[in-house]
Amino acid sequence: MASHRRQWGALSSLLFLAPVFIAVPWLAYRNHRTLPEPEYRLFKPGTNIPQIAESEILGVAKFLSEEIGYRTVGTEEHAAADQWMVIQANKIKEECENVVAKTGRKLQCEVSRQQGSGYHRFDMMGKRLYKTYNDLSNIIVRISDGSEEGKEHALLVNAHLDSTLPSPGAADDAISVGVMLDCMRVLLATPDWSPKHAVIFLFNHAEESLQDGSHLFSTQHPWAKTARAVINLEAAGTTGRELLFQATSEQMIEAYSHVPRPYGTVFANEIFSSGIILSDTDFRQFEQYLNITGLDMAIVGNSYLYHMRKDLVENIEPGVAQHMGENTLALISYLTSDKSPIPDLAGGYTKPRTVYFTYVGRLFFSYSFATAKIMYGLLFLASVGLVKFTFAEPIPKGSGLWTVQGNAAKAVSLGVAGTFIAPNVVAVLMRQVLQKNLSWFSDPLAPVVLYGPACLLGALVPQYFFVGKIHERTLWTSILLMQTFMALGLQWMNIGSAALFFMSSLPLFIVTVINPLFVSGSGDVALISYALGQIFPLLTSSLLGIPTLEVFVPLTGRMGAEAPSDHIIAILVAVLGAPAFPLAIPLMHRFGKRALLRGIIVTSVLAAGSIAFFSARDPFDAMHQKRVFVLHMENVTTSEQHLHLAASDGAPGFEILVDEIVREFGTTDHAPAPVIMNDHNSDWDSLYPFSAFLTPFKVPLAVPKNYVSPWVNGRKFSIYAIEDEKDLVGGTRSLKIKIDHPGLIWTVIAFDAHVLKWDLDDNPPDEFARHHVKEASFFGTDSYELSLVIKISPETNPDGKLRINYMGLQEKGIWPAKKAVKEQGGAAMELFERLDNWLDEKTGGTVDALLMGCVGGVQEL
The missing domain is CATH 3.40.630.10 (Zn peptidases)
Structure with a gap:
């Protein structure tokens, strides 16, 4: 059994280790910057x-x-x-x-x-x-x-x-x-x-x-x-x-x-x-x-x-x-x-098949997968030998060395599981209960503050049931064995990232070897060993974690309203945090059950405090803006005009903003319900397939009685067949479609058909399916053609007709890109200028709106 008589108590030990916990991440941050x-x-x-x-x-x-x-x-x-x-x-x-x-x-x-x-x-x-x-x-x-x-x-x-x-x-x-x-x-x-x-x-x-x-x-x-x-x-x-x-x-x-x-x-x-x-x-x-x-x-x-x-x-x-x-x-x-x-x-x-990484400053290391397997295998075998031949704790009657190690591995595994479960509980609380999802968005390191205490709490709670039953050093050596095994196992699967476990376990192995120099009893672990053993795992995880959070936090926050963004970031913090503090679990067992209970209470307070703080926090500011998509759509088939609004995140409050926009610029008193977004929602085809992220609203706009569309009369946006043949015996239709789009860019056509052949590739889907074709042309090139052969099917297309949804962006109707020539953008640009100024004033500059004038319709060929 473990003895808890120590010269240093829990608080003094943490103060002793604090310079490592503070200086090492700071070194990594300075190196990164x-x-x-x-x-x-x-x-x-x-x-x-x-x-x-x-x-x-x-x-x-x-x-x-x-x-x-x-x-x-x-x-x-x-x-x-x-x-x-x-x-x-x-x-x-x-x-x-x-x-x-x-x-x-x-x-x-x-x-x-x-x-x-x-x-x-x-x-x-x-x-x-x-x-x-x-x-x-x-x-x-x-x-x-x-x-x-x-x-x-x-x-x-x-x-x-x-x-x-x-x-x-x-x-x-x-x-x-x-x-x-x-x-x-x-x-x-x-x-x-x-x-x-x-x-x-x-x-x-x-x-x-x-x-x-x-x-x-x-x-x-x-x-x-x-x-x-x-x-x-x-x-x-x-x-x-x-x-x-x-x-x-x-x-x-x-x-x-x-x-x-x-x-x-x-x-x-x-x-x-x-x-x-x-x-x-x-x-x-x-x-x-x-x-x-x-x-x-x-x-x-x-x-x-x-x-x-x-x-x-x-x-x-x-x-x-x-x-x-x-x-x-x-x-x-x-x-x-x-x-x-x-x-x-x-x-x-x-x-x-190469492991490579940059480490602190300009150090660049690389070695082959074959070399990695040898290195990691030797470290694992050396760790097994070290544990076997230096194990000093009395083994309980009826138990063997590896039974004791197995019990320790169970405690460690439950602690790691808690590290993942607890922050996800916080994510549920923030997203479902408090309606404060994405509160971490405006700072890439903010998730560490929000979910970090929960990760620690999740690791602490399971240990309460093991304290006094497993020796501190057994937990230490169990972590060494688990990490070296993970490094070897992942590398045998040819996953180069196994190096993360190797870079953590190698210094841990060395510290385990020299630990007897710092203690009198062969079964004890010196506090200085914790300090030495934590430096490189914490440094490695910090060097990897800081840039990972820099990339993932902004991008995850814009993955769409339906994406579980809070859970993704909570898991990311756990993934980065667990290997950063491999010795946290044996340290928890060092001071006994009473000290651990106090630690659980303090960590719970910290977790509650971080939740309270982030609940009062706005996820967006002037340099970390909410991204809003706004389309002014003129339908040349129905002669209707609509304002389409969508956001690429699930932060609360967008529905309220939409309602205010409707009151200010629309023709109704309240915002309509969100529109279903799927492959057949052609209003957003200009952003397809990214549009799958969006939860859009469709707001009717007033059309002046004397309005004459330039896209119907004059610069006509049109689709027609210039070559068209039906083979009723063979059950096929061959046609060449011409798309004229003067003044429009990034046009898209979408249609349902069983395509047998076309000039896009040699392998069209062998089924009746939805097809999207997006166009890009040099300035002044206003038409293109598409040849295809479609199947005439009694079940899906008995008449051989082709119903095409088409849309394009006004070259002079993109705000603020075309601000200098706004007069040429018509009704869309007139609305965008007012809407953009209103959004900036209303949200304090926390919204970046993509404002696009669009023209679309439906043509049956």
């Missing part, structure tokens, strides 16, 4: 050596996001960015030619503006979706040594010029465009740089319309077939270090080890690959159509501004661009050198 000093000088002082300059990068980002503005595919601003990029590319070519003329260096710079059309399938969020694009463009610069051998194997570097509907896109992705331009400046100005292997800089111009630009390059550009690896630059935030979140071969992981400021882990890679994060990048197209490996890197801190109006240069943290630029430059320099693995990738690549 550390960025390089921004440079404004183009050359290193006193030398002729060029360097990455953040001022240059942000100058590009500011011009694109503020001078040109919202560069949504299909808009006039999108075309202006295209023209500007062509000018920049030709300036680079001219500078390259000047360098060659002056120095004779082996350099050749080629510029290509690609423009083309195509189709591709783009499954997303479990939905089948098809894309068609027309006359879209890419601007590409290839730098080589001028030889055919030098161009045979190339590195592809990609960023996108366009921005999404509600955002000026300073970080996403103008900062990456600036990084690529500055890398080219530095490389051309570096006297001894000549690429052994070519580098292709792809400024793709249609990522936000579901990766049309990267698809166009991958499937149609002649240089694409020479690409052997890709570096994709992205942003989902405005602060912190650029994160490596996808690495798809061992060669590219090794290449990443050469960057000056690495920041990437196998944990992030596996989380992203799991599909938990509902996001995607151009990397997908390069993998699918070019079958190449690469690195996918993004700025992810403060993702509250991701796809929001405040994605502006003023909100980009100093040092962010410097970090991204220096790492990208180092990768390009290495991968174009004679040490590059690029030629070896010509025959394809295999998925990596």
Whole structure:
């Protein structure tokens, strides 16, 4: 039995350990926030050596996001960015030619503006979706040594010029465009740089319309077939270090080890690959159509501004661009050198079986899965031997060593289970009882304060039934065995994140070995051993947990009203917290039942206090805004106009806001009931399939008696068949549909049919189904065609008719992107100006509204 006579009591022991509990997370936080000093000088002082300059990068980002503005595919601003990029590319070519003329260096710079059309399938969020694009463009610069051998194997570097509907896109992705331009400046100005292997800089111009630009390059550009690896630059935030979140071969992981400021882990890679994060990048197209490996890197801190109006240069943290630029430059320099693995990738690549992680500062570690299995296996066997040969506690009669260890494992397992159960009870209380869900949203570390005390309480309560029955050291060694077993077991399943348990159990093993140096009795555990044993698990979990919360908290808060956001975050806190404090359970047993009961009472008070605090907290503020979607829809079939309202979160109060909007701008006294959202709700097809997240309201608007729709008379939005044949014997109908959409962008058609053949792909669903086809075109391209053969079925379609729902966005009807030409946006823009000002005043700037003028209807062919 355990003896509880200790020189230190519970309170004094906790005070002794407090510096570890405070200093280690603070060290991790400071490490996470550390960025390089921004440079404004183009050359290193006193030398002729060029360097990455953040001022240059942000100058590009500011011009694109503020001078040109919202560069949504299909808009006039999108075309202006295209023209500007062509000018920049030709300036680079001219500078390259000047360098060659002056120095004779082996350099050749080629510029290509690609423009083309195509189709591709783009499954997303479990939905089948098809894309068609027309006359879209890419601007590409290839730098080589001028030889055919030098161009045979190339590195592809990609960023996108366009921005999404509600955002000026300073970080996403103008900062990456600036990084690529500055890398080219530095490389051309570096006297001894000549690429052994070519580098292709792809400024793709249609990522936000579901990766049309990267698809166009991958499937149609002649240089694409020479690409052997890709570096994709992205942003989902405005602060912190650029994160490596996808690495798809061992060669590219090794290449990443050469960057000056690495920041990437196998944990992030596996989380992203799991599909938990509902996001995607151009990397997908390069993998699918070019079958190449690469690195996918993004700025992810403060993702509250991701796809929001405040994605502006003023909100980009100093040092962010410097970090991204220096790492990208180092990768390009290495991968174009004679040490590059690029030629070896010509025959394809295999998925990596590599554990890699960055640890405190610039330390980058990597080792193979095979090595990991050996390391973790040896640690597990050593731990078993250590427990077997150093076990000193008297074993109860009729019990064996492993029976005692099994009882300890049961206590630990119940404690871990409580760590998950208790915060979910709090989530139920906040969401269902107090109606205060998402109260944690405005700060990525707020969930730790809300759910952390509950996690601790959940671990404490089960231990009350074991105190005095299990020795403290037995619990300690049981945790050691469980963690080493988890590391080995997960690694045998080829899960690289098993390293988390290895990195926690290895220092615990070492401390267990040296513990006898600090105690007189062989069965005791020294308090200093707790301090030493906690440092690395707490540091590792903090280093992983802080960026994980930074990414997940904003994104989870915008997963839709039906998503169990509070439970997801509660579980996340438990997942991150449990390995951070592996020694908490043996420490609970150190001081006896009375001390544990006091601990349960104190923790209960803390949990209740955190609940009370967050119950009085507003989840949104001016920099952590609620995202609201507003559509002004004109139905050209019924001549009706409606205001559609939806939010992407489940925070309480939206229904009240909708009711107030209806009273102010609608034609009814109260808001109607929410509309059912499914694949047949075509009012929201412009956002399909993301629209599945939304719980929308449909509000009727008054239509002036003398109103004449420009979409029916004049710039007619129309769908018709230009070729149509029925084969009644074969039971098929062949037709070519033409869609004319002058003045409209991002059009969508949706219809129900059993498609036998079409020009979208070679594998349409072999069933009667709902189909969505989304379009993106260059500014001024106002029509496209779709050929298909459908089945005439007595059960589902006896007449062979095709009923098509169609809609599009007014190119001049997007607020605030088209604020400068609001007079050309008609009734939609007039309403949006008033509504936007009203929302800002009413909510104190806590709402970011996406305001889109839409035109839609139904056509039967």
